[in-house]
Amino acid sequence: NAGVTQTPKFQVLKTGQSMTLQCAQDMNHNSMYWYRQDPGMGLRLIYYSASEGTTDKGEVPNGYNVSRLNKREFSLRLESAAPSQTSVYFCASSEGGTGLSPLHFGNGTRLTVT
Amino acid sequence: AQRVTQPEKLLSVFKGAPVELKCNYSYSGSPELFWYVQYSRQRLQLLLRHISRESIKGFTADLNKGETSFHLKKPFAQEEDSAMYYCALTKGNKLVFGAGTILRVKS
Numbered sequence: 001n002a003g004v005t006q007t008p009k010f011q012v013l014k015t016g017q018s019m020t021l022q023c024a025q026d027m028n029h030n031s032m033y034w035y036r037q038d039p040g041m042g043l044r045l046i047y048y049s050a051s052e053g054t055t056d057k058g059e060v061p062n063g064y065n066v067s068r069l070n071k072r073e074f075s076l077r078l079e080s081a082a083p084s085q086t087s088v089y090f091c092a093s094s095e096g097g098t099g100l101s102p103l104h105f106g107n108g109t110r111l112t113v114t
Numbered sequence: 115a116q117r118v119t120q121p122e123k124l125l126s127v128f129k130g131a132p133v134e135l136k137c138n139y140s141y142s143g144s145p146e147l148f149w150y151v152q153y154s155r156q157r158l159q160l161l162l163r164h165i166s167r168e169s170i171k172g173f174t175a176d177l178n179k180g181e182t183s184f185h186l187k188k189p190f191a192q193e194e195d196s197a198m199y200y201c202a203l204t205k206g207n208k209l210v211f212g213a214g215t216i217l218r219v220k221s
Contacts, residue, residue, distance in 0.1 A: 042118075103158075
């Protein structure tokens with residue numbers, strides 16, 4: 001039981017390049033989330049998917065797209081990377097809404113955009 | 115707008131000293147609040163939630179609606195408590211996190 005698995009762990013991009021961060025969970029959770037972690041800013045929600053087939057914007061969605069491929073997988077895409085997107089990205093999942101169900105986090109992806 | 119404020123970026127205490135990590139929130143309604151913790155080289159994980167009124171690893175947190183606070187407390191800090199602590203607030207189907215406080219427990 002791996003929980004939430006993110007790939008890759010590290011990535012360096014040049015400005016303008018694109019990439020997709022992958023996330024998969026094996027806990028049969030309904031909801032999945034993408035956060036970014038920046039010093040002094042805490043974790044900010046980029047996008048979330050309350051259930052399979054739905055996605056919604058979070059606090060900082062600009063420059064990102066997501067796909068809820070199936071119940072297990074939720075990917076985050078940067079179409080044209082910018083230095084401001086240098087961050088640590090965390091995927092998380094929860095059984096239901098965040099009010100009652102704790103979030104289970106992945107190990108994170110450290111992204112540097114030069 | 116719902117917001118969580120953790121005023122201290124870093125809190126440094128000696129082993130055996132009391133710890134209080136501050137969290138203030140703004141929310142129109144009945145909030146649901148949580149503390150998450152990230153130990154070195156480990157995943158971010160739930161520490162405790164106010165609805166459970168539980169004590170985890172000696173930590174407790176009381177919701178004070180009058181002062182809009184949810185401070186995390188422990189009477190005697192241990193070195194293994196050193197970590198990043200995040201206070202979080204439920205907003206619909208989402209969690210809003212504070213900026214986090216690094217707790218360093220010195221021997």
